[in-house]
Amino acid sequence: MEFFQFTEEQEMLRKAVREFVEAEIAPHAAEWDEKDHCPVELFPKMGEMGITGIFVPEEYGGAGLGHVERAICLEEISQYSAGLGIALMTHHLGIAPILYFGTEEQKQKYLPDLAAGKKICGLSVTEPAGGSDFMGQKASGELKDGQWVINGRKCFITNAHVADVDIWAVVTGQDEKGRALMTAFIIDKDTPGHTTGRKEHKLGLRGSVTGDVNCVDVVLGEDAVLGGVGKGAKIAMSSIQEVGRAGMAAIAVGILRGCVEESVKFSSERILYGKPLNKLQAIQFIIAENRVDYEAAQLLTYRAASLKDVGKPCATEFSVAKLFATEAAIQAAKRTIDLMGGYGCINEYPVGRFLRDAIATIPAGGTSHVQKLIIAGSTIKGK
């Protein structure tokens, strides 16, 4: 492992993002959670800040930075609102395939507005039959008279109802061994036949929209194909592995820092037996465990992100980071609730939300069991 250290610019960037988050996000996070409101109105502001297009090159209107900087933004935001964190992370998840696999025309057409936060992006892969059974998808694309006709239903799609640009992966044929060949398409939200369906009422990560997106005889030109016919599986998988799981890990790191700070704050202010709670060893153990989990999750996440930025393989590293950070976030939130006693169950404090949000990070981008399969697989192969 390479030694990881933030640069001076990255530290300054964190400070700048934190100031924005403390003013524009922290005061509203509880309300967004309670009302399940996705603050789409913040996207143009995040665009001006450079957050929505953080890893998009400057020539396409982005900040021209990398995935370490993206993780910094997600961590800072998710310390207060993991719900907005996943909405932003999914926006990036949709941008990534356009940036990494799109044609020059597609990049010119979509990236400037997406980087500026004027438009929101989504990625529709999961289907009712299951998210982990990736190759068993039913959504289809047929080429008729030089045009693609897309049909299918996608579910558990983050940003479903707020995305202006939607990336779909559908089955467009079979290879010689009879395996599904998938192709990715860029679909504008107003394309006839492209509709949204049910909106899920979630346990956590509220403040982001999750729901169904349908395509009924959606007709697309050849110019909507992303990365070439038959390349959809690779595009979707690499985006989920290196941008989706990366984002979920960073969100969990943000929740973990929230747990560290809340445990310190509460235990310093709460007086019991005539002294602050944090004078008790049992309470100190909780604070120490929260910090160790936070730092370990942070190191794993930023190590993987720095590998991504230098173009080294990082899929397994992101799985390790995602598995550890999300599971640790659940444990830390539960521990912090324990530390607070009855107050931990009162919704005026954010820790209950931290626990709900942490639980909801598990299925996004592959459950912990899926991460273990990936990690074990590459470990057995000696990678």
Next chain:
Amino acid sequence: MSLNIAVCIKPVPDPDYYDKITIHPVKKTITREGIPTIINPVDKNALEAALQVKEQFGGKVSVITMAPPNAEENLREMLAMGADEAYLLTDRAFAGADTLATSYTLAQGLKKAGPFDLIFTGTESADGATSQVPAQLAEWLDVTHLWNVQEFMVEDRALKAKMGMENGYINYFLQMPALLAVKRSINKPRYTSVMGVMKAKKKPLTLFTAADLELNPELLGLQGSPTKAGAVFTPSMARKGQELTGETEEIVEQLIQVLRGAGLNLETLNVNEAGRE
């Protein structure tokens, strides 16, 4: 019309570390070692005002501070927020300066970096809060100045400005060059963008030591500071509990004795014999 604009800023102790601040028993100055600094909050309003003028009329915004070398970080933050260049006046000879010596040094720095059409400062610093530097600085530079500015408009090479008073405001017309000390309500400082952070590193930041400026050594630092602090002490914040026992009436009697003993004038609080009935 292109304007050369300066903004004076001051790094002040981070409020999160106020409990770590101590006062030097002999020099009677604040011991800042090991205390992280932030930019004096109202100085960001001063920069915002300068950036708005630049956006409207064109020109250049320079930030300047007299501070220890680590203030470079604070200046970089201002460059990231949008300033074009920065000057750091730093030298052991500047240490221990009161407002007069500070304003003199800043004035000499501004003369070297300038000339400037407009100079912005905040009304006061979060630590010293004397509000003396803006006026002193303008006097050293021999430019018009106004303090507690809540609104202003640039017209040609003149300014219309509103100075806040206790119960209202006064409108002034000023000729440039001028110095405006702005209050916090004048604007909302912009956020520093990610792009701003990336550009900051490439913007010029110049260090001036005493040798780089035209200075009268007698007016510098502790030597040039006529302000002499009297007794300075840190009040003891320790609390001591004392249990009063007896019947309610007796406890109240005791309590009153204790409060009187502590110097509280109960009569002025309307607690007297009649009031107790």
